[in-house]
Amino acid sequence: MPRTERIKSENAIYHIMIRSITEVPLFKKNKDKDIYLEQMRYAQIMYGFKVYAYCIMSNHAHFIIDSNGADISKIMHGLNFKYAMTFNRIHNRHGHVFQDRFKSKIVDTDRYLITLSAYIHNNPLQISGYENCPERYKYSSLKVYLGLEKDDSGLLDEAYIMQMMGPSVSKARDRYLKLVYMCDKEKLKNEIEFEDEKTEYRSERKILVRDFEPEKVIEFISQETGIDKMMIYVKNSRNTKAVRALAVLLMRSLCNLKIKNICEVLGNITESRVSKLCSIGVELVSTEDRYKDIVQQFVSQQVS
Template sequence: MPRCARIKPENAIFHIMIKSISEVPFFKNNSDKNMYIDFMKHYKKIYNFKIYAYCFMSNHAHFIIDANGADISKVMHSINFRFAINFNKKYDRQGHLFQDRFKSKVIHNNRYLITASAYIHRNPVDIGEYKNSLEKYQYSSLSVYLGLKKDPFDLVDEDFIMQLLDTDVKKARKRYTKIVYNENKNFEKKIEFKDEKTHYKSERTILVRDFNPDDILQFISEKLAIPKIKLHIKNNRASTKARALSVLLMRCLCDFRCKDICKTLGNISQGRVSDLCAMGVSIIENDEHYRNIVSDFISSYSA
């Protein structure tokens, strides 16, 4: 039976679930979860999507992802493909790892958004040691929602969902605790909320991915003071950083695939484009001068 086309409007927020094939738990240990998280963080920098909630179990994981104008299928395929390759290499195995495609549901309203996040955060309830202390489960964003600690993985943006409950942080956390723990007041009394925030303020805007690649090349040329023509020259060491940042911006802001970038730059393989994109991510992670290059470009060409 042919697969149905996935519904993926560009302004959607998705409840995503990934699941391994029945005979293989793909999170055998914490290092496997950390590996998947590393790939999520990597592609988050490329596609500029947002994660509003997460929970990793042994054979599945749930996320709430704001695609922020990106193609959710490209996002999840990129993450899952990289993870499957590295998982198989790590455990010396071959074959499929994921059970079919990832499952996704478009979240149509705020009530479903809050309910879905609470459902995700209740996933560890069947693990004995966490049944009465869900907030202590390490690979869930619940403790971040309740202000018990900062996200150790730097993945989640909890403000957007929490401000739907109340802009006052204390009130929002109390209400969310009741939702997750089914109105059980004992849990609310047990949890001591931190007070590092006083108000939630989170506005949602959608990043439109229709920028002109030629404008990107011009922007990079000027920012790095390198002739634009050199961005099209293969194996030019002087232009490698500029080409890497150009590729990253095209992946993020033009909704380009590797083969589209090949056509734009000319005389370059898809493998090299992928390498340059990874290099671009490394540059914005490690060089403060380029950390905000995506927003800098958007500001320059949206004015």
């Protein structure tokens, strides 16, 4: 039977669920969970999507992802392919890791969004030792929601959901924890009432445009770095590697270009080299203060 077409929208928030094939845990060790989150953060820097909640179990995981103008299939297929390759290498195995495609459902109301996040954070209650303290489970975003830990990775935006939970941070956290403990899922759906009051949480949805011309990216990178734009087309130049890497990252993120399309733009460059440059670009944005806001700077300049 042919697969049904996935329902998706560039402006959507998704409930994403991944699951392992029957005979293999998706995450054998905690290190595997760390790796998946690290690789998701890498993909997030490249595509600019937002993660509102997550919980990773041994054989499956749930995420709430705001695609923020990007293609959710491109995000998840790339992420899961990379993780499967890493998992097989680490555990000395071959073959499939994931059970079929990732599952996705569009979150179409705020009520559903909050209910879903509580359901996801409710998962650790099934684990021995966490029946009365799901907030202690390491691989769930609940601990960040409740202010028990900070998300130093930059992966999570918990404020978008928590700003809907009450007139202050402390009241929102208290109310949210009570919501998570409600095991009756029908009651969970009916209990929550929204308030329109301002809160101390601040998070807005601003969808990134993804149809910029690559020539605009090259001009911008040239202006920002002081490197002649013709040098960005020069292959194997040590002096321009970082500049080319930033250009590739922005083209991958904001121009809706595949790797082969970027090869055509830059000319005389292999797909493997483009992938490597994209990785270097992600590293630069992650570690260099002068580049950390370069995506936002480019978008602001183009729309102003």
